[in-house]
Amino acid sequence: MTDFILRRPAVQARTGLSRSTLYAMMAEGKFPKPVKLGKRAVGWRESALTNWLDSRSVAPSLVHRAGPAHPPTAGPSNEPPIR
Numbered sequence: 001m002t003d004f005i006l007r008r009p010a011v012q013a014r015t016g017l018s019r020s021t022l023y024a025m026m027a028e029g030k031f032p033k034p035v036k037l038g039k040r041a042v043g044w045r046e047s048a049l050t051n052w053l054d055s056r057s058v059a060p061s062l063v064h065r066a067g068p069a070h071p072p073t074a075g076p077s078n079e080p081p082i083r
Contacts, residue, residue, distance in 0.1 A: 005035065005043035014049060 012019065025031035032052050034042035 004046040005037065006046055006049060007041075007043050011044050011049060015053070 006014070008019065008022070011017075011022065015022070017025070022031060026033055032044055032048040034044050037043050
């Protein structure tokens with residue numbers, strides 16, 4: 001099986017974490033360390049990232065399904081939409 005190397009933007013997209021959070025978690029030993037690709041380039045093994053994500057998974061029955069972050073402040077309007 002081929003293990004792909006993911007660069008930071010792809011890791012951020014898959015985890016939803018910011019760059020600073022990724023590096024802070026690595027410093028705490030809570031996130032996989034990257035592999036060095038060159039003098040100024042690093043990447044993460046896809047398998048390491050997948051294993052990390054799987055270890056953080058929550059059972060679907062325990063996931064909180066919240067409503068919208070900012071519910072509408074007013075009820076539905078009887079006025080037609082503005083065009």
